[in-house]
Amino acid sequence: MVVIISAAQLCCSATSGGHEFTFHGFNSGDLTLDGIAEITSNGLLRLTNETMLQKGRALYPMPINFKNSSNGSVFSFSTTFVCAMVPQTPSWITHGIMFAITQPGGLPGALPNPYFGLFNETTFNGNATNHVVAVELDTLQNPDHDDIDNNHVGIDIHRLISVEAKSAGYYQGNQLHNFSLGSSKPIQAWVEYDGMAKQMNVTVAPLSVGKPSKPLLSFPHDISLDVLETVSIGFTAATGSAVSTQYILGWSFKMNGIAQELDPSKLPKLPRVGPKRKSRFLVIGVPVIAIFSLIIIAFGVGYYVFRKRKFAELLEDWEQLYGPHRFNYKELYFATKGFSDKQILGAGGFGKVYRGVLHNTRAEIAVKKIHNQSTLGMRPFIAEVVSMGQLCHRNLVPLRGYCRRKRELLLVYEYMPNGSLDRYLFDKPMRTLSWNQRFQVIKGVASALFYLHEEWEQVVIHRDIKASNVLLDSEWNGRLGDFGLARLYDHGSDPQTTHVAGTHGYLAPEHVRTGKATTSSDMFAFGAFLLEVACGRRPIEQTASNDDLILVEWVFSWWNRGEILQTVDPKLGEDYDVEEVDMVLKLGLLCSLLDAELRPNIRQVIRYLERFVALPKLSLLTLSIAGLTISRSEGFDDFVLSLSYSDDKIGSCYSSITNSIVSEGR
Structure with a gap:
């Protein structure tokens, strides 16, 4: 994890430009604090506490000029700090600390674990515009960050994947001695950059050891292009699902020189870890010990039985x-x-x-x-x-x-980090998916359905295809889930299910009548899914007027007027592919045919979506709704468009809307 701390002063001597300072502890108001960072009564800077999924940040209150204005090169600088990473329980993991050079004020929108309080989901992968050079003392191994282990020191340029990293250790002569960063004991780190040689050196060691003669990391690199002329310096830390506390005890910095060494005797003391030792325990008499031992044994047996029953499991x-x-x-x-x-x-x-x-x-x-x-x-x-x-x-x-x-x-x-698709379609979503993202989700769900219907060793009928059962992974790919209603049967056999199950608005009329779920009934639900993704409306919109209650009726009415694009989700604005949207809307109507035999199967749908074949052209259509006949001179060739809806507004049964097509050759 990460920590950004700026320079403030408890025991401080600073030059007029803020280019040199030394702190043996901190006073309230000395630092610019953010998140849960705070200064304790004895002068410790506590970046995190026992709160989960939070960040703590402290920055030096004044920006520092890091570059020579005549040639743009970065000045030499030296800094040293003492920190400690203390788990709430000795057996728990800790979270790391990072010293960072960033744009003034730090990167905006920083998030806690796993972004260490420095980056977020859009900046952590690296971008030159981040203008970040950092040194991490990392105690978690995150495969997304290519971490070498869970106890390492690394140099990061613009992102959380280190350009140079080694397991934590210090040299005595040529012998490397490893040590734990999360041991709860004070650690001292030195970060030095030679502006002439263009090289950064990083050294770490337990506070009791002193500064080793040889750095742990030596990284030859000109950071002139990586940082801005005016920067902020400091530390950040963040907590995850397990909590630990990160402290900064002291900090020294100097531009164009060697930072003043910190005096361990002047640093504030860390709080005690764990309960206080009972100094008079050994004077308790044997009889008292025996009584307590019996009580503990009885309690232990009872607790064991309780735990055994609490976590008892069945195995058939x-x-x-x-x-x-x-x-x-x-x-x-x-x-x-x-x-x-x-x-x-x-x-x-x-x-x-x-x-x-x-x-x-x-x-x-x-x-x-x-x-x-x-x-x-x-x-x-x-x-x-x-x-x-x-x-x-x-x-x-x-x-x-x-x-x-x-x-x-x-x-x-x-775990799917971006949740279910319906969160981004209906009501007032925090984020609107672009048409390209929606179309990729549609094709992904179609690919999954093809696998279920045709590619697996048995036919899998999902029976509950809808936006709330489509989850989005970290790359916003659509993944079909929730197989609690799924049914399986062998290829070429007849499904025998006679129990109606599913969600109103997605149930095919023949499934309601017979109770049999088939690939065609899945396609009916897929048609409703296509319309809700394109229109940003549920199949049954309870808040709409009676005429607009049923989504498929509403879309069809606009198609009948020759204005089907009027149904496109207004949250998309004008930023969509007209041909793709038009195809998806018409394909949604095709999948909603009353006659199951006339609906396209998933193989045909994929051919339409990939534009291997074009949708059938429209020739003649007659729609009958509650005695009202609407005619249009265009209809789907060789198809009968059938619409079904749930008339919950007047009862619990399903009604059917039948549209018949007269086309040449039929």
Whole structure:
């Protein structure tokens, strides 16, 4: 993690330009603080505390001129600081500290873990406009940052992937001695840049060792193009799902010279870690010890039985036949902080979904916990374990495993950081997806559906295709998830399901009549999905007028007037591909045909989306709605357009709207 601290003064001597200063501790008001950073009563700068997912930043209050105005080269400089990284519990991990040279005031929009309080999701991958040169004392190994281990020192230029890094250690002669950055003990670091030789040296060691004669890192590089003429210097730190406290005890800096060494005797003391030692414990008599021992043993046995029952799990024969990993309930309990309400990602008819972090691997997961009182019970749970456990496609949400405990059913997925698609389509989304992003999501879901219907060893009927079941990964790719209603059957066989399941507005009319779910009923739901992505409206818009209540009717009415593009999501403005949007809207209508045999299958849909073939041209169409006949001189060749909607406004049954087409040769 990262820490940006600016120079302030408790014990401070500074030149007129702020180019030299020395601090043995800090006073309130000496530093420019941000986030949860604060100065304690004894002069420690505490960048983070026990609050999770927060950042702390402290900057030297005045910008510093780093460049020679005549030739643009960076001056030589030297700085040293003493820091400590203290976990809240000795066995917990700590978070790191970073000394940084940034644009004045630091990068805007900085976020906590995993961006270390210095970068955010758009700046951490590196951009010359960041103008950041930093030295990280990192105690977490993040594969996205190419970290070499969880205890290293690195030099970062513009991004969090270090250009030079080594495991933490110090030299005595030519012998390298490793040590732990997160040991809770004070560490001193020296960062020196030679403006003539164009080289940066970084040295670290425990405070008790003193400055080694040889630096740990020597990086030959001219940073003149990497920093601005006027910069801010300091430290940043951030916390993740586990918390630790980062301290700065003292700091010294000098431009064009060697920074003054810090005097350990003048530095403030760190707070005690762990409980105070009971100095009179040994004087307790043997009888008292025996009594307490018996109490502890009894309590321990009771606690063991309680824990055993609390985390007891079921294991049946069928579970040994399937591939997904079975998680321990205790592991998921602690990963989700006891299934805390603060970890909830969403909720639905099945139950709640929690965000979690696995303790051993630090991997982020999403845990769906099915309600005990759920009427859907074990069958959909087994369906999802069986189907999702063996499916593998880039546009499906990976199922990492499952867990059963008494009457609780849990499914563990890979965490999708950008959440579900419906968050970016309806109501007032915090972010609007561009048409290009939406079209890529559509093609991704179509690819996943093709895999389910035709490529896997069995036919998988999803039965619940909708925007809320499409999740977005870190690169905004669409991934189809939630297989709780899925049904499987062999290729070439007839599905036997007779139970109606799904969501109003996405149910095909023949599925409502017969209870049989087929690939065609999935295509009906996919048609509703296409329209909601293009229009930014739900299939049944409860807040709309009666005439605009049903999305497919509304889109068709605009098509009938020759103005189908009037239905495009107004949040897109004019920034979309007219041909693509027109194709998606008409394809949504085609997938909504009443006659299941006339709907395009997913293979045909993909050919349309990839423009291998053109959509059928329109020739003649007659639409009948509640006795009102609307005619248009153009219709879909060789298709019968059928629309279905849920008339919840007048009852609980489904009505059908039938459109017939007269075309040559039919």
